[in-house]
Amino acid sequence: MILRMNTIQMQNYIALFIASLLAVVVLMVANYVHSGKLAPQADADVVAKKTLHFRDMPNGAVGVIAADNGQMIAQVEGQAGFVRGILRALARDRRIRQISSDDAFELVSRSDGRLTLIDLATNNRIDLESFGKDNAAEFAAFLTSAR
Structure with missing residues (x-):
């Protein structure tokens, strides 16, 4: 089936893959920030x-x-x-x-x-x-x- 796709269908699948990958990255960054691992820097004297x-x-x-x-x-x-x-x-x-x-x-x-x-x-x-x-x-x- 993949071999029978035209160029537009292939581009749609690539775009869907990239959008999904970006969504996963955004969710991972948000999870990291809200986990408390990214703590505010302590103030100097x-x-x-x-x-x-x-x-x-x-x-x-x-x-x-x-x-x-x-x-x-x-x-x-x-x-x-x-x-x-x-x-x-x-x-x-x-x-x-x-x-x-x-x-x-x-x-x-x-x-x-x-x-x-x-x-x-x-x-x-x-x-x-x-x-x-x-x-x-x-x-x-x-x-x-x-x-």
Whole structure:
């Protein structure tokens, strides 16, 4: 029977075989991930940590305020694309969940070079170094700012 198949029938069987093989691979990967063998990486030691509030200013800038003493440590002016983009994404999630924008964020620098912004209201975390050193440096400046 296989010898009597035309080209289209053979291509259909090959396509069916490839689709079945892909489905098996996807199921195996999903099973591996859900089995617990793919555990999250443990966080490295904390080098520096600061709790911050981000507030819209009357002049259009975003004020970066230290939560411990209420002092403004920086102003993000103009577009400042990366900082504003990250803050917009986190603010959007808060709006969807109907959470107040008054809760603070925690900026954490770790010994392995990672820099993480954690939304304390939603527990969302963004590993900022994933977006490149220059972008992460915009947030790292908030750790060293002291006014």
